Amino acid sequence: MKKRIIFDLILFFAIFYLPWWVIAILAFIGAFLWPMYYEIIAFGVLIDVLYGANSSTFGGLAGVLTAVAILFAASYARKAVR
Amino acid sequence: MIYHRSKQGNVFSNRKNIILSIFIAVSIFFLLYSPVRKVLTQSVHNVAIVVWEIGSSVSGALDSFVTNFKTKDSLVKENDILNEALSIMSAQVLDRNLLVERVARLEEALGRSSGDNRVVAKVLVGPGRSPYDTLVIDAGTENGVKVGDLVSYAGSGVIGEIIEAASSSAKIKIYSSYGDEQLVIVGAQHLPVTAYGRGMGNFEAMVPQDSSVVIGDTVVTKENLILGAVTFIEEEPANPFKRIFFRVPFNITEINLVEVIKIKG
Structure with a gap:
């Protein structure tokens, strides 16, 4: 749980300072x-x-849609690896 | 041996999927429903500005710390290069000032003096960082910035327009964003064409094969603001059109300050 919170904090600050592909x-x-x-x-x-x-691409939903895609991709990757 | 998945596991998995679906649906609703999005943007940007300012101060402090370790020789060389660039720019500015004066005089004579109202803003987030290829600046509705205002760099080169404005920040859509369409006027012939953004300050457009567009021709927007200069022309004799590539006259990633041109009305 502690590791997850630390990771969340890193990801949170990454959104402000790092390029989008690093965040992805x-x-x-x-x-x-x-x-x-x-x-x-x-x-x-x-x-x-x-x-x-x-007015942006995908009605300004690119972040949420990408997050959903990443969530599913990671879930398939996890199943494939384990 | 056959393994059966437990019913309890399935119920738990279904519940997880329902929670996830609700979470996604609520998020999408919040983002699509403009009043909620506006409130969210306003509150998030209030915090974000502080976070970006801290980041910029830390990065500035780190830069000056690293400079201390640079060799004297490299600093002298850098100084020479900068001095040369400065003298070239001073000459160009002189030329530009004369032109501005001349244009103002002509506009006055024609009785349609523009005298546009500009707001200088600091770029908080540059291009390449966001998936939308947007810029975030530190001027907002409090400074009179509103959606649709044009954004220029170095006085004349237009880079984009305001797409969302909070009280003390605003988002800029860069015209060169990939796939973005823009009506432009090319060269001395004043050829009106549609340009397509190719990212990072680059554009592409098609012009008729017999048009006399040459490398170095200026490309302006319909508001007569410089968008870039032609850098490459690709032509095939069999094709009735030739492809022109142009880019903004500065490095878009190094923009620190921009000017918001307030559109009247």
Whole structure:
């Protein structure tokens, strides 16, 4: 649990300072390590609110949609590996 | 041997999926419903500005710390290069000031002086960081910035427009974002074409084969603001069109300050 909170904090600050593709990689690692890594959706919302607008690509939902995709991809990857 | 999945496990898994679906649906609703999104943006940006300011101060402190370890020789060389760049720019600015003066005089004579109202803003988040290819600046509705205002760099080069404004911050859509369409005017012939963004300050457009567009031709927006200069032309004799590539005249990743041109009305 402690590791997860630390990872969440890293991901949270990464959203403010790092490029989006680094955040995507970190989010995938999180979703791969922990099943039910639902906070990834909240991080997706944060990205959309920080950088997107309703007039942006995918109606400003790119963050949430990518988060969902990462969540499913990581879940399949976990099943394939274990 | 056959293993049966426990019923309890299935129920738990279904419940997890329901919770996840509700969470996603609520998130999407919040983002699509403009009033809620506006409130979210306003509150998140209030915190974000502080976080970005701290980050920028830390990075500034680190930079000055690293500079202390640079060799004297490299600093002298860097100083020479910068001095040269400065003298070139001073000459260009002189030329530009003369042109601005001339344009103002002509506009006055024609009785349509523009005298646009500009707000200088600091870039908090540069391009390449967000998946939307947007910029975030530290000026918002409190400074008179509103959706649709144009954003220029170095006085004349336009880079994008305001797509969302909070009280003390705003988001800028960069015109060169991949796939973004923009009506532009190319060269001395004033050729109107549709340009497509190719990311990081690059654009692409198609012009008729017999048009006299050459490398270095200026590309302006319909508001007569410089968007870039033609850098490459790709032509095939069999094709009735030739492809032109142009880019903004500065490095878009190094933008620190921008000017928001307030659109009247």
